[in-house]
Structure formats: C-alpha cells, structure tokens
Amino acid sequence: MSAAITQNQPVLELRDVKVTFGSGRSAATVLKGVNASIHAGKTLGIVGESGSGKSTMAKAVVGLVKPSDGVISFSGRDVTKMSGAEHRRMRRAVQMVPQDPYSSLNPRRTIGQTLAEAIDPLRANPKEHSEKISYWLSTIRLDPEVAERYPHEFSGGQRQRIAIARALAVQPKLIIADEITSALDLSVQAEILNLIGRLRKELDLTMAFISHDLDVVHHVSDEILVLFHGEVVEHGDVDAVYGNPQHPYTRHLIDSVPGGPGFDIGERRVAVV
Numbered sequence: 001m002s003a004a005i006t007q008n009q010p011v012l013e014l015r016d017v018k019v020t021f022g023s024g025r026s027a028a029t030v031l032k033g034v035n036a037s038i039h040a041g042k043t044l045g046i047v048g049e050s051g052s053g054k055s056t057m058a059k060a061v062v063g064l065v066k067p068s069d070g071v072i073s074f075s076g077r078d079v080t081k082m083s084g085a086e087h088r089r090m091r092r093a094v095q096m097v098p099q100d101p102y103s104s105l106n107p108r109r110t111i112g113q114t115l116a117e118a119i120d121p122l123r124a125n126p127k128e129h130s131e132k133i134s135y136w137l138s139t140i141r142l143d144p145e146v147a148e149r150y151p152h153e154f155s156g157g158q159r160q161r162i163a164i165a166r167a168l169a170v171q172p173k174l175i176i177a178d179e180i181t182s183a184l185d186l187s188v189q190a191e192i193l194n195l196i197g198r199l200r201k202e203l204d205l206t207m208a209f210i211s212h213d214l215d216v217v218h219h220v221s222d223e224i225l226v227l228f229h230g231e232v233v234e235h236g237d238v239d240a241v242y243g244n245p246q247h248p249y250t251r252h253l254i255d256s257v258p259g260g261p262g263f264d265i266g267e268r269r270v271a272v273v
C-alpha cells in the first residue's frame, strides 16, 4: 500500500492506543484504548483534568512514550515501524509548543539565532535567514528588530509567541500545543488564544491543542476530544460538544468551578480529584 497521504487520510491517527507505566503490581494504565484523528487544516482540542493522560498522548505521538498496544499513524505510516531517518523527519514534521515559555527558549541564543535554527537546521541557505526571521516575527506581531535580543528581554507572553514562531518556522505538518496558556496571566492567555485562533486560519494549521480548560479549547478547535482517566468519553464537533455535551464529565467541565467536587452518572457520584 502506498504511504502517500490521500485526501481523506488523517495527518495523525490513534487506534486503540494503550499506554501502561510500570509493571506487575505497580503497573498503571494511563491511556486505555484511545481513538483519535486529526485531518489536514483542522485543530483537535484535547481536554481533561490533570492526570487524565493528555500529555501522555502527546508524548506517545512524538515517540517519547511507547504504547503498550494500538497503532499511531502519521501521514499513513505506523510510527513504531518507521526507520531512523523517517522518524527523524517525523520529529521535525511534528512540532511541540511547550507549556513553559521561561524554560523553552535557549537563554544564550538570540531570538534570530533560535528562529534560524528552526528555519534551516543545516545552515544550508544563510542568505535567506533574515528575511524568513522577519516574516515569522511579523506573523506573531513582533517587530523584526527584536531578532537581535535574548529571551530574558521578553515577557512571558512574548516568549510564548516566539516559541510559537519557532514551531511554525519549521513548517510542520502537525503542531502539538500542550497547555500553552496555563503558565500565563489571564489577559496574556487571551492574547495567545487570539493569536492561535488567527494563525490557524491564516496558515491552515493542523494542530492538537491540549488544555485542562474546556473554555480555552472551545475557542480554537474544530473538534473536541474529552479524556477522563485515560478514556475518551466524548469526541465530536466543537459546537456539538460544547453546546450539547452528552457525557456528564463534559457537562462537569463546562459547569464546574475549577477543582469542583465531582459529577453524576445516573445514581453514581464520580469524584474528580
């Protein structure tokens, strides 16, 4: 079968993915048969409270965690069957924007150097760097002159925008944004969400947007997947899930004040810890 990506083939697909940490009596199954897919140009919002398995899902996609069962396909290829070279290409084609903008940028590199490395890791076309660096800085609404500066000269929100630019500059097929607003003040969170909302349309991004906050995910996603204790309890179009949630846990996420005590399934009260 051809590995070429077809129109209807998702960029990313997880089929019945299980992840277990530890062994014997201390084994803990953190993902319990997760199914998910992301098509080109679409954003899948992945939501669930702390410990539900969101980051484990992201790590399994990029190969930092090995599934104990199931299949993860990227552009139609099983990631566990990729050759070393294919895997290296995939690692570049899947870019993660990390949570903490204070530790994710190299403090000894200027913003321009960081972006140049993303644009052209082999330094093959240095003449094109400054034009591309200016383009990516303008795209995230920073003055291209800041390319000469170092990370400590920027606010948390600005650093997070630079981390987004660095991921975009690689021109990846998939972006994984894992809790990218949770380390920021509320007003800055809104700024980053607006930026992501604009970029995903302008650049036709394909993205997994992970957050514990359904409200946040709702603003930037085409589809939402709700994880609860490692299981997908709801998955569908953003307006359907947000406007008409079917699962009690999703309703809890919409209604609850953070840290609320739990939700009901029939007669049963499920505590959320």
Ligand SMILES: Nc1ncnc2c1ncn2[C@@H]1O[C@H](COP(=O)(O)OP(=O)(O)OP(=O)(O)O)[C@@H](O)[C@H]1O
Residues within 6 Å of the ligand: 021, 022, 028, 030, 048, 049, 050, 051, 052, 053, 054, 055, 056, 057, 212
């Ligand atoms: N390497 C590991 N070894 C053992 N247990 C792990 C490991 N990584 C994660 N876990 C456990 O797996 C569960 C899910 O963790 P994960 O980080 O995926 O959750 P999350 O939904 O991303 O939560 P958070 O929003 O707090 O990051 C947690 O109980 C966590 O303690």
